[in-house]
Amino acid sequence: MFQTFFWAFVVGGLICVVGQIMFDVFKLTPGHTLSSLVVAGAILDGFGLYEPLIDFAGAGATIPITSFGNSLVHGALQEAEKHGIIGVLTGMFEVTSSGISAAIIFGFIGALLFKPKG
Amino acid sequence: MLEGQSTWIFENKPVIISTATVGGPFEANGNISDDFDILHEDLWLEQESYEKAHKVLFEEAFTKAIEKANLTKEQIQFILAGDLINQITPSSFAARTVGSPYLGLFGACSTSMEGLAIGAYITNYGGADYILTGAASHNAAVEKQFRYPTEYGGQKPPTAQWTVTGAGAAIIGKIGNGPQVTSATIGRVVDMGLSDPFNMGGAMAPAAVDTIMAHLRDRHINPSYYDLIVTGDLGQIGHEVSIDLMKEKGLNINETNYQDCGLMIYRKDQPVLAGASGAGCSATVVYGHLLNRMKQGEFKKILVVATGALLSPLSFQQKESIPCIAHAVSIEYGGE
Amino acid sequence: MTKKNKKLTTEQQKYQKLQKKRETKRPVITNCIKAFLVGGFICTIGQALQLFYIYNFNFTQKTAGNPTTATVIFFAMLLTGFGVYDRLGQYAGAGSAVPVTGFGNAVISACIEHRSEGFVYGVGSNMFKLAGSVVLFGTFSAFVVALIRTLVMKWGGF
Amino acid sequence: MLNSVLLLFVLIFAGCSNEPGSGINSQKTLQADDQKLLVDQETAAKAEEEIKNIEEVTDVVAVNDKKLLLLGFKVKQFDKFRTKQIEKKVKERLSKSFPDYEITASSDLKIFIETTKIKNKLADQSSKERTKKMEKVIKLSNEQT
Numbered sequence: 102m103f104q105t106f107f108w109a110f111v112v113g114g115l116i117c118v119v120g121q122i123m124f125d126v127f128k129l130t131p132g133h134t135l136s137s138l139v140v141a142g143a144i145l146d147g148f149g150l151y152e153p154l155i156d157f158a159g160a161g162a163t164i165p166i167t168s169f170g171n172s173l174v175h176g177a178l179q180e181a182e183k184h185g186i187i188g189v190l191t192g193m194f195e196v197t198s199s200g201i202s203a204a205i206i207f208g209f210i211g212a213l214l215f216k217p218k219g
Numbered sequence: 220m221l222e223g224q225s226t227w228i229f230e231n232k233p234v235i236i237s238t239a240t241v242g243g244p245f246e247a248n249g250n251i252s253d254d255f256d257i258l259h260e261d262l263w264l265e266q267e268s269y270e271k272a273h274k275v276l277f278e279e280a281f282t283k284a285i286e287k288a289n290l291t292k293e294q295i296q297f298i299l300a301g302d303l304i305n306q307i308t309p310s311s312f313a314a315r316t317v318g319s320p321y322l323g324l325f326g327a328c329s330t331s332m333e334g335l336a337i338g339a340y341i342t343n344y345g346g347a348d349y350i351l352t353g354a355a356s357h358n359a360a361v362e363k364q365f366r367y368p369t370e371y372g373g374q375k376p377p378t379a380q381w382t383v384t385g386a387g388a389a390i391i392g393k394i395g396n397g398p399q400v401t402s403a404t405i406g407r408v409v410d411m412g413l414s415d416p417f418n419m420g421g422a423m424a425p426a427a428v429d430t431i432m433a434h435l436r437d438r439h440i441n442p443s444y445y446d447l448i449v450t451g452d453l454g455q456i457g458h459e460v461s462i463d464l465m466k467e468k469g470l471n472i473n474e475t476n477y478q479d480c481g482l483m484i485y486r487k488d489q490p491v492l493a494g495a496s497g498a499g500c501s502a503t504v505v506y507g508h509l510l511n512r513m514k515q516g517e518f519k520k521i522l523v524v525a526t527g528a529l530l531s532p533l534s535f536q537q538k539e540s541i542p543c544i545a546h547a548v549s550i551e552y553g554g555e
Numbered sequence: 556m557t558k559k560n561k562k563l564t565t566e567q568q569k570y571q572k573l574q575k576k577r578e579t580k581r582p583v584i585t586n587c588i589k590a591f592l593v594g595g596f597i598c599t600i601g602q603a604l605q606l607f608y609i610y611n612f613n614f615t616q617k618t619a620g621n622p623t624t625a626t627v628i629f630f631a632m633l634l635t636g637f638g639v640y641d642r643l644g645q646y647a648g649a650g651s652a653v654p655v656t657g658f659g660n661a662v663i664s665a666c667i668e669h670r671s672e673g674f675v676y677g678v679g680s681n682m683f684k685l686a687g688s689v690v691l692f693g694t695f696s697a698f699v700v701a702l703i704r705t706l707v708m709k710w711g712g713f
Numbered sequence: 714m715l716n717s718v719l720l721l722f723v724l725i726f727a728g729c730s731n732e733p734g735s736g737i738n739s740q741k742t743l744q745a746d747d748q749k750l751l752v753d754q755e756t757a758a759k760a761e762e763e764i765k766n767i768e769e770v771t772d773v774v775a776v777n778d779k780k781l782l783l784l785g786f787k788v789k790q791f792d793k794f795r796t797k798q799i800e801k802k803v804k805e806r807l808s809k810s811f812p813d814y815e816i817t818a819s820s821d822l823k824i825f826i827e828t829t830k831i832k833n834k835l836a837d838q839s840s841k842e843r844t845k846k847m848e849k850v851i852k853l854s855n856e857q858t
Contacts, residue, residue: 113598120649160601173697218638372644
């Protein structure tokens with residue numbers, strides 16, 4: 102159990118460090134950095150490398166935004182298996198919907214409840 | 220009268236007969252809170268949006284300045300004002316409230332001195348008896364427009380500056396008691412090709428130096444003519460760079476008499492990174508803090524060089540560099 | 556940078572050199588350590604939540620990621636609404652931006668911010684103004700990657 | 714506002730912490746069946762033994778009925794990178810050793826937990842109940858992300 106938490110911490114932290122380096126060393130904006138990380142996640146999954154990382158680090162790999170790209174690819178591939186090429190198009194959000202729908206729903210609720218504090 | 224390239228000398232010495240400054244909670248906590256006429260605890264100013272709060276800042280500064288001058292709204296002949304929000308709506312809306320004829324100005328953070336220079340010019344040549352001029356900015360409204368939503372957790376680099384929530388207004392009169400506006404130098408747009416919107420000071424420093432040199436050249440004076448030369452909102456980095464740049468150009472400036480409004484307004488322990496910025500920065504510091512010090516006799520002659528970065532969110536997203544400007548106005552009190 | 560320099564005049568280049576000397580350097584190492592600690596901490600909370608969902612609900616290790624994501628985004632909403640997340644972001648940088656909470660914060664902060672322009676043109680139109688690029692590039696790159704994989708598997712047979 | 718949020722939390726956490734711990738009824742009456750049970754779970758025991766011998770595996774639990782064999786296992790931390798391959802290996806071994814069974818083997822923690830639960834209560838339930846529970850777990854393991 103301890104190991105699970107430890108490696109979630111380390112792997113998750115390291116992915117964030119990669120992001121920080123993109124901020125500070127390559128002077129990328131948050132938008133560019135996060136987009137690049139998502140693309141990186143998708144590509145890693147394309148080579149079948151991201152899933153093992155999830156097996157290894159659990160939330161350390163699923164919580165960073167990179168997993169978003171990974172699960173998009175996953176959803177597309179799952180559907181593609183069932184329905185062929187067209188599934189790539191239709192299956193994309195099969196797996197990822199939770200992050201996006203949660204963000205939309207809580208975003209709206211947030212707008213109802215809160216005012217920006219400045 | 221034009222002197223040299225771009226400097227106006229005001230022989231009739233228009234007078235700043237009254238000023239008013241309004242600040243927000245962060246300013247109330249700052250270094251010069253005693254110099255504000257009105258301070259707000261609530262960043263919203265009891266309005267429903269930050270833009271409306273921004274307008275109220277302006278309205279209060281205008282009303283207070285008119286009140287302090289013992290004038291009525293009707294006696295104000297022209298309003299010259301500007302801010303940073305799209306289409307300078309806070310200025311226009313506040314001018315609607317006052318009801319006088321109005322010229323909207325945009326000079327980004329240099330608007331305060333742009334307004335003072337033009338106002339002094341008009342008054343000097345008999346174009347008006349009383350002109351109301353001012354500039355304002357509201358931290359959250361400006362952040363929202365130029366950067367990210369205020370609650371977004373983006374990390375600002377140490378070169379970034381903190382936008383002032385505040386408005387400064389002044390009434391320029393043909394005659395009266397108070398500090399006199401003696402000359403003004405209109406700056407040109409200087410672009411050194413910098414494009415980091417989180418390092419405005421570094422981008423604006425050359426514009427400030429350009430205007431200071433032009434002013435001294437046009438008037439054939441040395442920096443020592445002034446008790447204080449103060450820039451608008453260069454911040455820590457811009458301030459240091461401008462000193463370097465002047466040295467390089469052979470102008471030795473006494474560093475104790477060369478300061479920056481962006482480094483005066485907040486305390487050192489406030490999390491403002493490289494300093495303050497925003498149209499309200501030079502307006503509140505000059506019209507509040509510095510004129511008070513002049514009235515106390517601390518300075519007789521000062522030169523205010525308000526600096527502005529003429530970018531928009533659109534222009535930097537389209538990878539344009541940041542063009543900058545600075546306008547200088549000399550104010551004298553109790554001299555000669 | 557070098558490509559840009561070609562367009563600059565010598566005066567501009569000279570000034571930029573001068574400016575560079577005075578520019579406060581970003582504390583890269585400290586920032587990285589902070590990002591590591593905060594990012595790691597958020598992931599550890601995620602891990603705890605995931606185990607919580609596995610033990611108490613009918614979620615497998617594979618499927619527990621979904622409720623975990625939703626829960627941390629819920630936390631992100633609270634922290635954003637109470638004005639904590641922007642301060643955390645200033646401290647932690649990528650540590651709070653890279654986890655999915657950062658994605659949530661991007662959406663939620665935009666929603667809250669543009670509430671003043673109404674629900675349709677304010678909240679609705681602006682909610683993805685920051686996070687939209689993540690959705691776009693994530694989706695498009697996933698499309699390309701999945702397409703290539705599918706085609707390769709079909710014809711390459713591996 | 715804050716209160717309602719807190720309440721929500723309390724509800725969430727309170728609602729989920731009751732571990733299924735009921736049903737320790739009449740264990741003694743079933744003791745006669747113990748012998749039968751042992752024979753019954755022979756396949757599971759054998760499977761556990763076999764998989765335990767795989768180097769990367771740290772812990773195994775298995776149950777079976779007449780047709781189904783359900784096995785959950787844990788993998789050493791650093792071998793988790795190869796979880797997929799190991800899972801494949803386990804499945805191959807099992808289907809070689811127990812060709813008559815329909816085999817489900819997973820390294821998923823949830824499957825491990827649920828299988829353990831079934832195993833711990835073997836004595837308390839009829840074989841029909843067991844099959845039903847096993848089928849439920851098998852369905853769970855086939856769920857995609």
